[in-house]
Amino acid sequence: MTVTDQAATGRRDRKKAQTRAALTAAALRLVAERGLEHVTVEEISEAADVSSRTFFNYFTCKDEALTDDPALDGNPVVAHLAAAPARVSALQAVRVALDEAIGAIQADRELWRLRLTVITQNPALLPRLVAGNSATEQAMVAVVATRLGVGPDHAHPPLVIAVAGAAFRTAMLRWAADDDARPLHDFVDEAFAAIAAGLPDPPSAC
Amino acid sequence: MTVTDQAATGRRDRKKAQTRAALTAAALRLVAERGLEHVTVEEISEAADVSSRTFFNYFTCKDEALTDDPALDGNPVVAHLAAAPARVSALQAVRVALDEAIGAIQADRELWRLRLTVITQNPALLPRLVAGNSATEQAMVAVVATRLGVGPDHAHPPLVIAVAGAAFRTAMLRWAADDDARPLHDFVDEAFAAIAAGLPDPPSAC
DNA sequence: TAAAAACTTGCAGGCTGTGCAACTTCGCTC
DNA sequence: GAGCGAAGTTGCACAGCCTGCAAGTTTTTA
Numbered sequence: 001m002t003v004t005d006q007a008a009t010g011r012r013d014r015k016k017a018q019t020r021a022a023l024t025a026a027a028l029r030l031v032a033e034r035g036l037e038h039v040t041v042e043e044i045s046e047a048a049d050v051s052s053r054t055f056f057n058y059f060t061c062k063d064e065a066l067t068d069d070p071a072l073d074g075n076p077v078v079a080h081l082a083a084a085p086a087r088v089s090a091l092q093a094v095r096v097a098l099d100e101a102i103g104a105i106q107a108d109r110e111l112w113r114l115r116l117t118v119i120t121q122n123p124a125l126l127p128r129l130v131a132g133n134s135a136t137e138q139a140m141v142a143v144v145a146t147r148l149g150v151g152p153d154h155a156h157p158p159l160v161i162a163v164a165g166a167a168f169r170t171a172m173l174r175w176a177a178d179d180d181a182r183p184l185h186d187f188v189d190e191a192f193a194a195i196a197a198g199l200p201d202p203p204s205a206c
Numbered sequence: 207m208t209v210t211d212q213a214a215t216g217r218r219d220r221k222k223a224q225t226r227a228a229l230t231a232a233a234l235r236l237v238a239e240r241g242l243e244h245v246t247v248e249e250i251s252e253a254a255d256v257s258s259r260t261f262f263n264y265f266t267c268k269d270e271a272l273t274d275d276p277a278l279d280g281n282p283v284v285a286h287l288a289a290a291p292a293r294v295s296a297l298q299a300v301r302v303a304l305d306e307a308i309g310a311i312q313a314d315r316e317l318w319r320l321r322l323t324v325i326t327q328n329p330a331l332l333p334r335l336v337a338g339n340s341a342t343e344q345a346m347v348a349v350v351a352t353r354l355g356v357g358p359d360h361a362h363p364p365l366v367i368a369v370a371g372a373a374f375r376t377a378m379l380r381w382a383a384d385d386d387a388r389p390l391h392d393f394v395d396e397a398f399a400a401i402a403a404g405l406p407d408p409p410s411a412c
Numbered sequence: 413t414a415a416a417a418a419c420t421t422g423c424a425g426g427c428t429g430t431g432c433a434a435c436t437t438c439g440c441t442c
Numbered sequence: 443g444a445g446c447g448a449a450g451t452t453g454c455a456c457a458g459c460c461t462g463c464a465a466g467t468t469t470t471t472a
Contacts, residue, residue: 011438011439
Protein backbone atom coordinates (compact mmCIF):
# COMPACT_ATOMS: atom_id res chain seq x y z
CA MET A 1 0.00 0.00 0.00
CA THR A 2 2.37 2.63 -1.03
CA VAL A 3 0.57 4.06 -3.99
CA THR A 4 -3.02 4.41 -2.88
CA ASP A 5 -2.57 5.62 0.65
CA GLN A 6 -2.25 9.30 -0.10
CA ALA A 7 -5.19 11.22 1.30
CA ALA A 8 -7.81 9.88 -1.08
CA THR A 9 -10.71 12.03 -0.04
CA GLY A 10 -13.55 9.90 -1.38
CA ARG A 11 -14.27 6.61 -2.97
CA ARG A 12 -13.98 8.16 -6.40
CA ASP A 13 -10.39 9.32 -5.87
CA ARG A 14 -9.47 6.03 -4.31
CA LYS A 15 -10.78 4.17 -7.33
CA LYS A 16 -8.92 6.47 -9.67
CA ALA A 17 -5.66 5.88 -7.87
CA GLN A 18 -6.32 2.15 -7.93
CA THR A 19 -7.05 2.10 -11.64
CA ARG A 20 -3.97 4.14 -12.37
CA ALA A 21 -1.79 1.90 -10.25
CA ALA A 22 -3.26 -1.18 -11.87
CA LEU A 23 -2.51 0.19 -15.34
CA THR A 24 1.04 1.08 -14.37
CA ALA A 25 1.65 -2.30 -12.77
CA ALA A 26 0.21 -4.16 -15.73
CA ALA A 27 2.21 -2.09 -18.17
CA LEU A 28 5.48 -2.63 -16.31
CA ARG A 29 4.91 -6.33 -15.86
CA LEU A 30 4.01 -6.96 -19.48
CA VAL A 31 6.81 -4.83 -20.89
CA ALA A 32 9.33 -6.47 -18.56
CA GLU A 33 8.21 -9.83 -19.90
CA ARG A 34 7.95 -9.07 -23.59
CA GLY A 35 9.61 -5.74 -24.37
CA LEU A 36 8.06 -2.40 -25.21
CA GLU A 37 7.24 -3.17 -28.83
CA HIS A 38 5.48 -6.42 -28.09
CA VAL A 39 2.87 -5.05 -25.73
CA THR A 40 -0.15 -3.12 -26.94
CA VAL A 41 -2.26 -0.63 -25.06
CA GLU A 42 -5.17 -3.00 -25.48
CA GLU A 43 -3.30 -5.77 -23.69
CA ILE A 44 -2.32 -3.48 -20.84
CA SER A 45 -5.89 -2.28 -20.49
CA GLU A 46 -7.22 -5.79 -20.53
CA ALA A 47 -4.78 -6.83 -17.81
CA ALA A 48 -6.00 -3.91 -15.71
CA ASP A 49 -9.60 -4.73 -16.58
CA VAL A 50 -10.55 -1.45 -18.22
CA SER A 51 -11.20 -0.47 -21.80
CA SER A 52 -8.34 0.84 -23.88
CA ARG A 53 -10.23 4.11 -24.20
CA THR A 54 -9.97 4.46 -20.43
CA PHE A 55 -6.23 3.89 -20.61
CA PHE A 56 -5.98 7.08 -22.62
CA ASN A 57 -8.03 8.92 -20.03
CA TYR A 58 -5.17 8.27 -17.60
CA PHE A 59 -2.15 8.48 -19.86
CA THR A 60 -1.51 10.35 -23.08
CA CYS A 61 0.64 7.57 -24.47
CA LYS A 62 1.91 4.11 -23.70
CA ASP A 63 5.28 5.34 -22.44
CA GLU A 64 3.67 7.59 -19.87
CA ALA A 65 2.12 4.62 -18.08
CA LEU A 66 5.59 3.17 -17.67
CA THR A 67 7.52 6.24 -16.53
CA ASP A 68 5.24 8.71 -14.79
CA ASP A 69 4.53 8.42 -11.11
CA PRO A 70 2.20 10.48 -8.93
CA ALA A 71 4.90 10.39 -6.22
CA LEU A 72 7.13 12.42 -8.51
CA ASP A 73 4.89 15.37 -9.15
CA GLY A 74 6.99 18.35 -10.13
CA ASN A 75 5.22 20.98 -8.06
CA PRO A 76 6.59 19.98 -4.65
CA VAL A 77 10.10 19.82 -6.10
CA VAL A 78 9.80 23.34 -7.43
CA ALA A 79 8.34 24.50 -4.13
CA HIS A 80 11.19 22.97 -2.15
CA LEU A 81 13.69 24.51 -4.50
CA ALA A 82 12.17 27.92 -3.90
CA ALA A 83 12.29 27.30 -0.16
CA ALA A 84 15.88 26.07 -0.03
CA PRO A 85 18.25 28.01 2.24
CA ALA A 86 19.92 30.92 0.50
CA ARG A 87 23.44 30.20 1.69
CA VAL A 88 23.96 26.95 -0.25
CA SER A 89 24.84 26.88 -3.93
CA ALA A 90 22.15 26.47 -6.57
CA LEU A 91 23.39 22.95 -7.22
CA GLN A 92 23.05 22.02 -3.55
CA ALA A 93 19.62 23.64 -3.46
CA VAL A 94 18.48 21.34 -6.23
CA ARG A 95 19.90 18.40 -4.34
CA VAL A 96 17.90 19.42 -1.26
CA ALA A 97 14.76 19.97 -3.30
CA LEU A 98 14.96 16.39 -4.52
CA ASP A 99 15.00 14.91 -1.03
CA GLU A 100 11.31 14.27 -0.76
CA ALA A 101 11.14 12.66 -4.20
CA ILE A 102 14.12 10.48 -3.32
CA GLY A 103 12.31 9.37 -0.18
CA ALA A 104 9.19 8.54 -2.15
CA ILE A 105 11.14 6.45 -4.63
CA GLN A 106 12.99 4.66 -1.88
CA ALA A 107 9.68 3.91 -0.13
CA ASP A 108 8.29 2.40 -3.30
CA ARG A 109 11.48 0.71 -4.24
CA GLU A 110 10.11 -2.55 -5.63
CA LEU A 111 8.01 -0.71 -8.17
CA TRP A 112 10.80 1.67 -9.00
CA ARG A 113 13.39 -1.03 -9.47
CA LEU A 114 11.10 -2.76 -11.91
CA ARG A 115 10.44 0.54 -13.63
CA LEU A 116 14.13 1.32 -13.94
CA THR A 117 14.86 -2.14 -15.22
CA VAL A 118 12.23 -1.66 -17.89
CA ILE A 119 13.68 1.73 -18.77
CA THR A 120 17.18 0.30 -19.01
CA GLN A 121 15.96 -2.45 -21.31
CA ASN A 122 13.99 0.02 -23.44
CA PRO A 123 16.27 3.05 -23.81
CA ALA A 124 13.61 4.95 -25.71
CA LEU A 125 12.03 5.55 -22.32
CA LEU A 126 15.13 6.98 -20.68
CA PRO A 127 14.57 10.61 -21.66
CA ARG A 128 11.18 10.47 -19.96
CA LEU A 129 12.95 9.88 -16.66
CA VAL A 130 13.37 13.29 -15.03
CA ALA A 131 11.78 14.86 -18.05
CA GLY A 132 14.70 16.56 -19.82
CA ASN A 133 12.27 19.19 -21.04
CA SER A 134 8.89 19.75 -19.42
CA ALA A 135 7.26 22.54 -17.51
CA THR A 136 8.89 21.40 -14.28
CA GLU A 137 12.36 21.97 -15.63
CA GLN A 138 11.39 25.37 -16.97
CA ALA A 139 10.00 26.31 -13.57
CA MET A 140 13.16 25.13 -11.82
CA VAL A 141 15.30 27.18 -14.19
CA ALA A 142 13.23 30.24 -13.37
CA VAL A 143 13.50 29.65 -9.63
CA VAL A 144 17.26 29.23 -9.83
CA ALA A 145 17.57 32.42 -11.88
CA THR A 146 15.62 34.35 -9.25
CA ARG A 147 17.63 32.76 -6.49
CA LEU A 148 20.90 33.80 -8.10
CA GLY A 149 19.61 37.25 -8.97
CA VAL A 150 20.53 36.87 -12.63
CA GLY A 151 18.49 37.62 -15.73
CA PRO A 152 16.43 35.03 -17.56
CA ASP A 153 19.05 34.74 -20.29
CA HIS A 154 21.93 33.85 -18.04
CA ALA A 155 23.74 30.63 -18.88
CA HIS A 156 23.99 29.25 -15.36
CA PRO A 157 20.43 28.26 -14.39
CA PRO A 158 19.66 26.03 -17.37
CA LEU A 159 23.08 24.44 -17.08
CA VAL A 160 22.64 23.66 -13.38
CA ILE A 161 19.20 22.17 -13.93
CA ALA A 162 20.28 20.08 -16.91
CA VAL A 163 23.35 18.79 -15.11
CA ALA A 164 21.42 18.05 -11.93
CA GLY A 165 18.89 16.12 -13.99
CA ALA A 166 21.64 14.11 -15.61
CA ALA A 167 23.14 13.35 -12.19
CA PHE A 168 19.81 12.27 -10.75
CA ARG A 169 19.08 10.06 -13.71
CA THR A 170 22.43 8.24 -13.60
CA ALA A 171 22.13 7.85 -9.83
CA MET A 172 18.71 6.24 -10.17
CA LEU A 173 19.93 3.82 -12.79
CA ARG A 174 22.89 2.80 -10.68
CA TRP A 175 20.69 2.39 -7.63
CA ALA A 176 18.34 0.10 -9.52
CA ALA A 177 21.20 -2.00 -10.84
CA ASP A 178 22.86 -2.26 -7.46
CA ASP A 179 22.63 -5.60 -5.66
CA ASP A 180 23.37 -4.33 -2.18
CA ALA A 181 20.72 -2.39 -0.36
CA ARG A 182 22.39 1.00 -0.51
CA PRO A 183 19.73 3.71 -0.37
CA LEU A 184 19.10 5.93 -3.35
CA HIS A 185 20.22 9.07 -1.59
CA ASP A 186 23.71 7.58 -1.31
CA PHE A 187 24.01 7.37 -5.08
CA VAL A 188 22.53 10.82 -5.54
CA ASP A 189 24.87 12.35 -2.96
CA GLU A 190 27.82 10.68 -4.63
CA ALA A 191 26.89 12.08 -8.03
CA PHE A 192 26.23 15.61 -6.78
CA ALA A 193 29.46 15.57 -4.78
CA ALA A 194 31.43 14.53 -7.85
CA ILE A 195 29.87 17.38 -9.80
CA ALA A 196 30.52 19.93 -7.06
CA ALA A 197 34.15 18.82 -7.15
CA GLY A 198 34.33 19.52 -10.88
CA LEU A 199 34.23 15.89 -12.01
CA PRO A 200 37.93 15.11 -11.49
CA ASP A 201 39.10 11.75 -12.75
CA PRO A 202 38.89 9.11 -10.04
CA PRO A 203 42.10 7.24 -9.10
CA SER A 204 42.59 4.35 -11.49
CA ALA A 205 41.89 0.93 -10.06
CA CYS A 206 45.10 -0.68 -11.37
CA MET B 207 26.15 23.42 -50.27
CA THR B 208 27.06 22.16 -46.92
CA VAL B 209 25.03 19.02 -46.80
CA THR B 210 25.68 17.29 -50.07
CA ASP B 211 29.37 17.93 -50.53
CA GLN B 212 30.65 15.02 -48.47
CA ALA B 213 32.49 12.51 -50.64
CA ALA B 214 29.50 11.15 -52.50
CA THR B 215 31.13 8.37 -54.41
CA GLY B 216 28.52 7.83 -57.11
CA ARG B 217 25.35 9.29 -58.48
CA ARG B 218 23.28 7.02 -56.28
CA ASP B 219 24.83 8.29 -53.07
CA ARG B 220 24.53 11.85 -54.26
CA LYS B 221 20.84 11.40 -54.93
CA LYS B 222 20.31 9.76 -51.58
CA ALA B 223 21.94 12.65 -49.77
CA GLN B 224 19.83 15.08 -51.78
CA THR B 225 16.59 13.28 -50.99
CA ARG B 226 17.46 13.11 -47.33
CA ALA B 227 18.36 16.78 -47.21
CA ALA B 228 15.15 17.67 -49.04
CA LEU B 229 13.09 15.71 -46.54
CA THR B 230 14.85 17.30 -43.59
CA ALA B 231 14.49 20.79 -45.02
CA ALA B 232 10.83 20.27 -45.83
CA ALA B 233 10.15 18.84 -42.39
CA LEU B 234 11.88 21.71 -40.59
CA ARG B 235 10.19 24.35 -42.71
CA LEU B 236 6.71 22.95 -42.32
CA VAL B 237 7.06 22.30 -38.60
CA ALA B 238 8.47 25.77 -38.03
CA GLU B 239 5.42 27.18 -39.79
CA ARG B 240 2.69 25.04 -38.26
CA GLY B 241 4.03 23.12 -35.28
CA LEU B 242 4.88 19.46 -34.93
CA GLU B 243 1.33 18.20 -34.51
CA HIS B 244 0.00 19.99 -37.55
CA VAL B 245 2.35 18.49 -40.10
CA THR B 246 1.95 14.95 -41.40
CA VAL B 247 4.55 12.68 -42.89
CA GLU B 248 2.55 12.75 -46.08
CA GLU B 249 2.84 16.53 -46.31
CA ILE B 250 6.57 16.42 -45.68
CA SER B 251 7.03 13.75 -48.32
CA GLU B 252 4.94 15.66 -50.81
CA ALA B 253 7.00 18.80 -50.21
CA ALA B 254 10.14 16.78 -50.90
CA ASP B 255 8.50 15.14 -53.91
CA VAL B 256 8.73 11.53 -52.79
CA SER B 257 6.16 9.04 -51.57
CA SER B 258 5.52 8.79 -47.86
CA ARG B 259 6.73 5.21 -48.03
CA THR B 260 10.10 6.55 -49.13
CA PHE B 261 10.14 8.90 -46.16
CA PHE B 262 10.22 5.84 -43.93
CA ASN B 263 13.08 4.38 -45.90
CA TYR B 264 15.14 7.33 -44.72
CA PHE B 265 13.77 7.92 -41.23
CA THR B 266 12.19 5.61 -38.72
CA CYS B 267 9.82 8.28 -37.47
CA LYS B 268 8.78 11.85 -38.06
CA ASP B 269 10.95 13.23 -35.26
CA GLU B 270 14.09 11.70 -36.71
CA ALA B 271 13.77 13.80 -39.85
CA LEU B 272 13.84 16.89 -37.68
CA THR B 273 16.66 16.06 -35.31
CA ASP B 274 19.13 13.68 -36.92
CA ASP B 275 21.95 14.95 -39.06
CA PRO B 276 24.55 13.03 -41.02
CA ALA B 277 27.11 15.60 -39.85
CA LEU B 278 26.60 14.36 -36.31
CA ASP B 279 27.33 10.70 -36.80
CA GLY B 280 28.39 9.20 -33.50
CA ASN B 281 31.26 7.07 -34.76
CA PRO B 282 33.77 9.89 -35.32
CA VAL B 283 32.97 11.31 -31.90
CA VAL B 284 33.69 7.98 -30.24
CA ALA B 285 36.86 7.61 -32.29
CA HIS B 286 38.08 11.05 -31.29
CA LEU B 287 37.29 10.31 -27.68
CA ALA B 288 39.39 7.17 -27.85
CA ALA B 289 42.21 9.16 -29.44
CA ALA B 290 42.16 12.05 -26.98
CA PRO B 291 45.43 12.74 -25.12
CA ALA B 292 45.76 10.75 -21.91
CA ARG B 293 46.84 13.64 -19.74
CA VAL B 294 43.57 15.59 -19.80
CA SER B 295 40.59 14.67 -17.68
CA ALA B 296 37.80 12.52 -19.05
CA LEU B 297 35.55 15.57 -19.13
CA GLN B 298 38.08 17.50 -21.20
CA ALA B 299 38.54 14.50 -23.47
CA VAL B 300 34.83 14.54 -24.24
CA ARG B 301 35.05 18.24 -24.95
CA VAL B 302 37.88 17.63 -27.41
CA ALA B 303 36.02 14.75 -29.01
CA LEU B 304 33.13 17.07 -29.78
CA ASP B 305 35.26 19.57 -31.66
CA GLU B 306 34.63 18.18 -35.12
CA ALA B 307 30.88 17.97 -34.54
CA ILE B 308 30.85 21.53 -33.25
CA GLY B 309 32.63 22.64 -36.40
CA ALA B 310 30.12 20.83 -38.58
CA ILE B 311 27.21 22.45 -36.81
CA GLN B 312 28.81 25.87 -37.02
CA ALA B 313 29.42 25.35 -40.74
CA ASP B 314 25.76 24.50 -41.29
CA ARG B 315 24.52 27.13 -38.92
CA GLU B 316 21.44 28.30 -40.80
CA LEU B 317 20.00 24.80 -40.87
CA TRP B 318 20.97 24.18 -37.28
CA ARG B 319 19.50 27.39 -35.98
CA LEU B 320 16.22 26.52 -37.64
CA ARG B 321 16.44 23.01 -36.22
CA LEU B 322 17.12 24.27 -32.73
CA THR B 323 14.29 26.77 -32.99
CA VAL B 324 11.97 23.96 -33.97
CA ILE B 325 13.24 21.85 -31.08
CA THR B 326 12.75 24.69 -28.62
CA GLN B 327 9.20 25.21 -29.83
CA ASN B 328 8.47 21.48 -29.68
CA PRO B 329 10.08 20.28 -26.47
CA ALA B 330 9.14 16.69 -27.20
CA LEU B 331 12.08 16.73 -29.60
CA LEU B 332 14.64 17.94 -27.07
CA PRO B 333 15.65 14.53 -25.74
CA ARG B 334 16.55 13.50 -29.28
CA LEU B 335 19.23 16.17 -29.34
CA VAL B 336 22.46 14.46 -28.28
CA ALA B 337 20.53 11.28 -27.76
CA GLY B 338 20.43 10.87 -23.99
CA ASN B 339 20.47 7.14 -24.56
CA SER B 340 21.65 5.56 -27.82
CA ALA B 341 24.48 3.32 -28.79
CA THR B 342 26.81 6.30 -29.13
CA GLU B 343 26.47 7.20 -25.48
CA GLN B 344 27.02 3.59 -24.45
CA ALA B 345 30.15 3.47 -26.54
CA MET B 346 31.43 6.72 -25.05
CA VAL B 347 30.85 5.39 -21.54
CA ALA B 348 32.86 2.30 -22.40
CA VAL B 349 35.71 4.34 -23.87
CA VAL B 350 35.85 6.58 -20.80
CA ALA B 351 35.89 3.55 -18.50
CA THR B 352 38.83 2.10 -20.40
CA ARG B 353 40.56 5.44 -20.41
CA LEU B 354 40.25 5.74 -16.64
CA GLY B 355 41.17 2.13 -16.04
CA VAL B 356 38.04 1.48 -14.01
CA GLY B 357 35.56 -1.37 -14.23
CA PRO B 358 32.37 -1.23 -16.27
CA ASP B 359 30.29 -0.68 -13.11
CA HIS B 360 32.10 2.40 -11.92
CA ALA B 361 29.96 5.46 -11.32
CA HIS B 362 32.19 7.99 -13.02
CA PRO B 363 31.97 7.21 -16.76
CA PRO B 364 28.18 7.32 -17.11
CA LEU B 365 28.07 10.46 -14.99
CA VAL B 366 30.68 12.24 -17.09
CA ILE B 367 28.94 11.32 -20.34
CA ALA B 368 25.50 12.30 -19.09
CA VAL B 369 26.75 15.60 -17.72
CA ALA B 370 28.72 16.38 -20.86
CA GLY B 371 25.63 15.68 -22.93
CA ALA B 372 23.58 18.03 -20.78
CA ALA B 373 26.24 20.71 -21.16
CA PHE B 374 26.41 20.31 -24.92
CA ARG B 375 22.65 20.47 -25.24
CA THR B 376 22.26 23.63 -23.21
CA ALA B 377 25.15 25.22 -25.07
CA MET B 378 23.52 24.50 -28.43
CA LEU B 379 20.22 25.94 -27.33
CA ARG B 380 21.85 29.11 -26.06
CA TRP B 381 23.90 29.43 -29.24
CA ALA B 382 20.77 29.18 -31.37
CA ALA B 383 18.93 31.77 -29.29
CA ASP B 384 21.87 34.17 -29.33
CA ASP B 385 21.55 37.23 -31.52
CA ASP B 386 25.24 38.03 -31.74
CA ALA B 387 27.41 35.89 -33.92
CA ARG B 388 29.31 34.15 -31.14
CA PRO B 389 30.51 30.76 -32.35
CA LEU B 390 29.10 27.60 -30.85
CA HIS B 391 32.41 26.53 -29.36
CA ASP B 392 32.32 29.61 -27.14
CA PHE B 393 29.12 28.44 -25.53
CA VAL B 394 30.36 24.88 -25.24
CA ASP B 395 33.66 25.97 -23.67
CA GLU B 396 31.79 28.15 -21.22
CA ALA B 397 29.56 25.27 -20.13
CA PHE B 398 32.40 22.77 -19.81
CA ALA B 399 34.51 25.30 -17.88
CA ALA B 400 31.66 25.92 -15.45
CA ILE B 401 31.34 22.19 -14.87
CA ALA B 402 35.07 21.68 -14.41
CA ALA B 403 34.92 24.43 -11.79
CA GLY B 404 32.20 22.54 -9.92
CA LEU B 405 29.32 24.79 -10.97
CA PRO B 406 29.86 27.53 -8.40
CA ASP B 407 27.18 30.19 -8.24
CA PRO B 408 28.04 33.13 -10.49
CA PRO B 409 28.28 36.57 -8.91
CA SER B 410 24.82 38.08 -8.68
CA ALA B 411 24.08 40.84 -11.19
CA CYS B 412 22.58 43.23 -8.61
C1' DT C 413 24.72 -4.95 -72.86
C1' DA C 414 23.05 -7.88 -69.22
C1' DA C 415 22.84 -9.35 -64.61
C1' DA C 416 22.93 -7.80 -59.84
C1' DA C 417 22.21 -4.55 -56.38
C1' DA C 418 19.91 -0.67 -54.60
C1' DC C 419 16.08 2.48 -54.41
C1' DT C 420 11.08 3.85 -54.90
C1' DT C 421 6.46 3.05 -54.65
C1' DG C 422 1.71 1.24 -53.68
C1' DC C 423 -0.96 -1.51 -50.87
C1' DA C 424 -2.61 -3.86 -46.94
C1' DG C 425 -2.84 -3.77 -42.22
C1' DG C 426 -1.92 -3.20 -37.17
C1' DC C 427 -1.28 0.15 -33.53
C1' DT C 428 -1.56 4.81 -31.42
C1' DG C 429 -4.15 8.51 -29.89
C1' DT C 430 -8.44 11.82 -29.96
C1' DG C 431 -13.24 13.73 -30.30
C1' DC C 432 -17.82 12.71 -29.42
C1' DA C 433 -21.93 10.92 -27.52
C1' DA C 434 -24.11 7.73 -24.68
C1' DC C 435 -24.25 5.55 -20.20
C1' DT C 436 -22.98 4.62 -15.36
C1' DT C 437 -21.23 5.86 -10.85
C1' DC C 438 -20.41 9.00 -7.17
C1' DG C 439 -21.04 13.02 -4.08
C1' DC C 440 -23.89 16.37 -2.31
C1' DT C 441 -28.02 18.75 -0.95
C1' DC C 442 -32.67 19.35 0.33
C1' DG D 443 -33.30 8.94 0.80
C1' DA D 444 -34.45 11.03 -3.68
C1' DG D 445 -32.64 13.36 -7.02
C1' DC D 446 -29.49 16.38 -9.48
C1' DG D 447 -25.07 17.51 -11.28
C1' DA D 448 -20.29 16.34 -11.70
C1' DA D 449 -17.05 12.96 -12.94
C1' DG D 450 -15.62 8.58 -14.94
C1' DT D 451 -16.12 4.75 -18.41
C1' DT D 452 -16.98 2.95 -22.69
C1' DG D 453 -17.79 2.20 -27.75
C1' DC D 454 -17.31 4.08 -32.14
C1' DA D 455 -15.36 6.42 -35.82
C1' DC D 456 -11.41 8.20 -37.72
C1' DA D 457 -6.84 10.40 -38.68
C1' DG D 458 -2.18 9.45 -38.54
C1' DC D 459 2.13 6.59 -37.71
C1' DC D 460 4.86 2.88 -39.16
C1' DT D 461 6.04 -1.84 -41.24
C1' DG D 462 6.26 -5.87 -44.41
C1' DC D 463 5.92 -7.31 -48.89
C1' DA D 464 6.02 -7.49 -53.75
C1' DA D 465 6.45 -5.17 -58.09
C1' DG D 466 8.68 -1.83 -60.81
C1' DT D 467 12.62 1.38 -61.80
C1' DT D 468 17.36 3.18 -61.69
C1' DT D 469 22.27 2.67 -60.92
C1' DT D 470 26.38 -0.10 -60.65
C1' DT D 471 29.36 -3.55 -62.15
C1' DA D 472 31.16 -7.02 -64.98
